[in-house]
Amino acid sequence: MIHIQTFIFGPFQENTYIIHDHSGVGAIFDPGCYEKSEQDQLLQYVEAQNIKIDKVINTHCHIDHVLGNEFVKKHFQAPLLIPALEDPVLKAVQVYAASYGFPQYQEAEVDEFLSEEDELVIGETPWKILFVPGHSPGHLAFYQEEAQVCLGGDVLFNGSIGRTDLPGGDYQTLIDSIHQKIFALDDDVTVYSGHGPSTTVGHEKQTNPFCAIS
Numbered sequence: 001m002i003h004i005q006t007f008i009f010g011p012f013q014e015n016t017y018i019i020h021d022h023s024g025v026g027a028i029f030d031p032g033c034y035e036k037s038e039q040d041q042l043l044q045y046v047e048a049q050n051i052k053i054d055k056v057i058n059t060h061c062h063i064d065h066v067l068g069n070e071f072v073k074k075h076f077q078a079p080l081l082i083p084a085l086e087d088p089v090l091k092a093v094q095v096y097a098a099s100y101g102f103p104q105y106q107e108a109e110v111d112e113f114l115s116e117e118d119e120l121v122i123g124e125t126p127w128k129i130l131f132v133p134g135h136s137p138g139h140l141a142f143y144q145e146e147a148q149v150c151l152g153g154d155v156l157f158n159g160s161i162g163r164t165d166l167p168g169g170d171y172q173t174l175i176d177s178i179h180q181k182i183f184a185l186d187d188d189v190t191v192y193s194g195h196g197p198s199t200t201v202g203h204e205k206q207t208n209p210f211c212a213i214s
Contacts, residue, residue: 002125002147004192005045009038011101012064015194016042017151020051023123027055028078029142029151030194031068034102039071046076055122057114058082059153060136061090062166063100065194069108079111085138087113089168114140130181134174135162143185150201152191156182158199161210178204178211 007016009032016033020026026046033039046053053076058065061082073080082090087110097105114120116131120142130141135154142151154162156178164171182191187202205213 002122002144002149003049004149005049006192007033007038007042007045009033010035010064010067013195014064015192015196016068017192018042018045018051018053019122019151020049021123021125024050024052025054025123026051027057027122028053028072028076029057030059030065030153031056031072032064032066033068033071034105039068039075042068042072043075053078056080056108057120057142058086058090059141059151059194060139061086061093062136062154063093063097063102063105065153066090066093066108067102067105070106073108080108081112081114082110083138083140084113084115085133086136089136089138092167116140132174132177132181134164134170134172134177136166137168139177141182143189148186148189150182150185150189150191152182152193154194156191156199156204156208156211157193157195158197158204159208160196161208162194175211179213183211183213 005018014032017029120127128143189201
């Protein structure tokens with residue numbers, strides 16, 4: 001059984017996720033914790049649940065999803081894993097972070113690059129990696145078949161999709177990613193998005209104004 005805890009951080013209202021299973025070992029996805037109060041909130045949960053964090057993972061590397069990378073990597077002494085094609089996106093954050101109101105942002109060193117061909121195990125639970133570009137050039141989603149959950153980042157939202165007007169974004173590529181990768185999953189798969197509430201594949205197939213297919 002896996003446990004998914006959601007935190008909503010910062011002015012972007014970004015969803016940070018802590019995932020762990022019965023082993024007590026877990027990972028932090030898209031840490032957006034920039035302020036000390038946000039960092040403390042995350043640490044309190046990890047300590048209360050007695051979780052050993054052994055990975056920090058970015059679905060993609062836009063600023064709102066990486067603000068806490070250095071903090072959690074350093075605090076937990078855990079490696080940072082990012083999509084292979086997102087390295088330039090991550091490096092760009094250092095250039096513009098101050099102009100977005102984050103002058104204390106510190107770039108974290110990447111330890112491992114991920115691609116769709118890689119295997120990911122969190123605790124004792126295997127996750128499938130899906131390459132879903134369009135919102136950003138190297139975006140990845142993470143799917144756990146037994147639990148029927150997908151960490152989708154900024155690809156598919158409840159009633160919406162990720163923006164495509166940022167560098168490396170492309171609308172048709174994003175729609176293709178949703179149709180070919182996310183909508184290929186079972187209808188009852190819960191999608192945990194980078195912003196807003198979770199949804200299901202089936203619900204978005206039927207009702208999403210941008211990408212519904214039925």
